[in-house]
Amino acid sequence: MYGLLLLDLLEYTMSVEEIFEQYLGSKIYRDREKLLPDYVPGELPHRxxxxxxxxxxxxxxxxxxxxxxxxxxxxxxxxxxxxxxxxxxxxxxxxxxxxxxxxxxxxxxxxxxxxxxxxxxxxxxxxxxxxxxxxxxxxxxxxxxxxxxxxxxxxxxxxxxxxxxxxxxxxxxxxxxxxxxxxxxxxxxxxxxxxxxxxxxxxxxxxxxxxxxxxxPPYNAVQLEDILRQRAKEAFNEGAISDIVIKKVAAIAARQNGDCRLALDILLKAADIAERERASQVTEAHVEKARNEIEKNLTVDTIKTMPLHVKMVLAAVYLLSRDGSTKTITTGLVYDKYKELAAKIGIEPVTSRRITDILNELDMSGIINARVISLGRYGRTKVIEIGVPLKNVEEGLSSDILLKAAIEEA
Ligand SMILES: Nc1ncnc2c1ncn2[C@@H]1O[C@H](COP(=O)(O)OP(=O)(O)O)[C@@H](O)[C@H]1O
Ligand SMILES: [Mg+2]
Missing domain, CATH: 3.40.50.300 (P-loop containing nucleotide triphosphate hydrolases)
Structure with missing residues (x-):
């Protein structure tokens, strides 16, 4: 997950010495290890x-x-x-x-x-x-x-x-x-x-x-701020991080069930990005980049571990969204597209009943959003859209060789 970031363009232009030097004379970190997940700090606020x-x-x-x-x-x-x-x-x-x-x-x-x-x-x-x-x-x-x-x-x-x-x-x-x-x-x-x-x-x-x-219990935003401030004091140089940045990171993690691990993960990644850009301060923009990177990794990892038919249903939704010719993606359309894919890959399709279940699962994971609309006398149907950036979905699906080919051809 880290590998991609390390291949940052910047580093292509740096010599090995320069890359190492950068970490020796860090502007950002006093002690980076104090942000790592396994480090147990001397104080645990709010516990x-x-x-x-x-x-x-x-x-x-x-x-x-x-x-x-x-x-x-x-x-x-x-x-x-x-x-x-x-x-x-x-x-x-x-x-x-x-x-x-x-x-x-x-x-x-x-x-x-x-x-x-x-x-x-x-x-x-x-x-x-x-x-x-x-x-x-x-x-x-x-x-x-x-x-x-x-x-x-x-x-x-x-x-x-x-x-x-x-x-x-x-x-x-x-x-x-x-x-x-x-x-x-x-x-x-x-x-x-x-x-x-x-x-x-x-x-x-x-x-x-x-x-x-x-x-x-989960931490709230204010508690996360206290925790981050205390960890930041140990990890960062004076002035390398502002309270605005701490508050922003805490707010993001508070919305994700008050997950302190996520908060520290974002902070570490943001600071690494700042370090690589040779900035002297971690900014809100660094936090934004870190957060996108982490969210992308989460999406990609989730998709990678899905069973094949779930991936195929997601691929069907992905193709319908990417092509953009259909404004509203319904369960029926997804099923047709899915069967098309199954035929192309040479796999026996599952029933439309199962597709409905799979769509519910995908909805729960947040990768798609589905809502039920009324079609008047034609009953009701589900309208579906992708809930995360399309390119992240593509990257996740492409880890499957069969699907990668099918998506590229489609
Ligand atoms: N009150 C706290 N003060 C400082 N750091 C904390 C606090 N609570 C959690 N952390 C840090 O957040 C991360 C996740 O905490 P952890 O104990 O692994 O959570 P859990 O085991 O409940 O999933 C760890 O890096 C931990 O050091
Ligand atoms: Mg644990």
Missing amino acids: DEQIRQLAVTLAPALSGSRPSNVFIYGLTGTGKTAVTKYVLRKLMEKGNGRIEYVYVNCRQNNTSYRVLAELGKFLGIKIPFTGLALGEVMKRIIHGLERKSRILIVVLDEVDNLVKRNGDDVLYFLTRINEQLSNAKVSVIGITNDLKFTEFLDARVKSSLGEEELVF
């Missing part, structure tokens, strides 16, 4: 309540008792991961080696086996990349824990990815494990962005994981 609650829940570990399991939920970018790591680090500092924690991201490790293998690795147990039965891995983990005789806090971040794929066996195992331990104790912190995730859980797992629950 005092969550930090306090998590601290209160985990504190019993300091006197040797097992803290309650915690279930944390909230939308993306509401600070769940950052707060958890922040509190756990402080707890480690006070724990004098009697408490440990292991962090597993279940999006990267999205099978039961891989999650357990990560735990094993942490405990210093050899677990082959594949091959052992889960039960055997579990047995070895119990041994490993007993040998350590510590309180171990297991953080399963984005745990919904694991459960949707492999069910809740690992959660069941970990929330029951204390019955089999005499020297060690285990607590689980489960984190999810998916608010409806608990529907996938067995009632027993649900109640043991949810001994404590912590909700992270």
Whole structure:
């Protein structure tokens, strides 16, 4: 996603030395790393309540008792991961080696086996990349824990990815494990962005994981401004960023469910653009460019991962919009165009009923906008338009070789 930007025209005219020099004597950055997603800042404004609650829940570990399991939920970018790591680090500092924690991201490790293998690795147990039965891995983990005789806090971040794929066996195992331990104790912190995730859980797992629950509400624009100001202070040189820019970035992210990750992403990208243009300040125009770039990447990535027939329906809408000969694009027109495409590519078309469903899905994703209009005595139909820049849709569809050819020929 970054690659395209780096091929900026400007850089074609610069020598390697010049490119490197630019970063050495940065006008913009004091410390760029302070904006990266994995950096946990020393302060987390507007999360005092969550930090306090998590601290209160985990504190019993300091006197040797097992803290309650915690279930944390909230939308993306509401600070769940950052707060958890922040509190756990402080707890480690006070724990004098009697408490440990292991962090597993279940999006990267999205099978039961891989999650357990990560735990094993942490405990210093050899677990082959594949091959052992889960039960055997579990047995070895119990041994490993007993040998350590510590309180171990297991953080399963984005745990919904694991459960949707492999069910809740690992959660069941970990929330029951204390019955089999005499020297060690285990607590689980489960984190999810998916608010409806608990529907996938067995009632027993649900109640043991949810001994404590912590909700992270979305940030509003003013809160995001405070957060960005504080991160900007660490990352930027004096005068490299203005409050107007901070406010603009915060406002954009506030409209996207208060996603702080998006806010920081835009800020970083805007500052990178400013840096490359050798500007001494990040401006609103840089923010605009960064935002377009990020939105484009989102659209393109979303389209790339769509199933073929969804892509084909989108391609049909795209072709009808691009050609511009039809003012109102109706479901019927889309279906005809779709069948034409299917014939061209040599693929069996799906039913018009399914096309209606696909159009609804595309509408939900925001890539198209559909509204129902009345045709008087002819009933009702859907009128459809593309909801994002056409060239972004084209780029996304073109990643599919079949569709690329079909679009170019059409
Ligand atoms: N209150 C805050 N103060 C400073 N940075 C924050 C705050 N909340 C979130 N962030 C930052 O925003 C990004 C997203 O937060 P993260 O904890 O990863 O969100 P989540 O896990 O809820 O999706 C991270 O870079 C994080 O450091
Ligand atoms: Mg997270």
